[in-house]
Amino acid sequence: MPEFDQGFSALVTDLHERGLTQDTLVVCMGEFGRTPKINKDQGRDHWAPAASLLFCGAGVRPGQVLGSTDRDGAYTTSKPFAPADVGCTILESLGINPRKHLRTPDGRPVEILDTGNFMSELFA
Numbered sequence: 001m002p003e004f005d006q007g008f009s010a011l012v013t014d015l016h017e018r019g020l021t022q023d024t025l026v027v028c029m030g031e032f033g034r035t036p037k038i039n040k041d042q043g044r045d046h047w048a049p050a051a052s053l054l055f056c057g058a059g060v061r062p063g064q065v066l067g068s069t070d071r072d073g074a075y076t077t078s079k080p081f082a083p084a085d086v087g088c089t090i091l092e093s094l095g096i097n098p099r100k101h102l103r104t105p106d107g108r109p110v111e112i113l114d115t116g117n118f119m120s121e122l123f124a
Helices: 002-017 083-093
Strands: 025-028 054-057 076-078 101-103 109-111
Touching: 002 025, 002 054, 025 083
Parallel strands: none
Antiparallel strands: 025 054, 101 109
16 A cells, blocks of 8 residues: 555645646545455455545545444445445536436437436535
């Protein structure tokens, strides 16, 4: 993690010093959380019940934590957000209507996202 911390903080610092944070949304996430316990191979497996994400810029209020987990970091205990909420928030932050209908090659309308809510607490 030291390499990640150094690189991520350098990116955020550079964007801030250049005055680009208001127009740039930085999101750091994976497709899954990781198990709260080390496995037999000294690693961690995919874990869907809880994950951590970082948001920066584009009006995100810095220095806040949304939600919490149990003492093991295994399960959310407050403010659970769904992947669709994250997608909806990213799209709306970029000025894209997540409910917009696109057309498939055969002309069928499809919503970009059919579920999910904007995570307004990030911007409060």
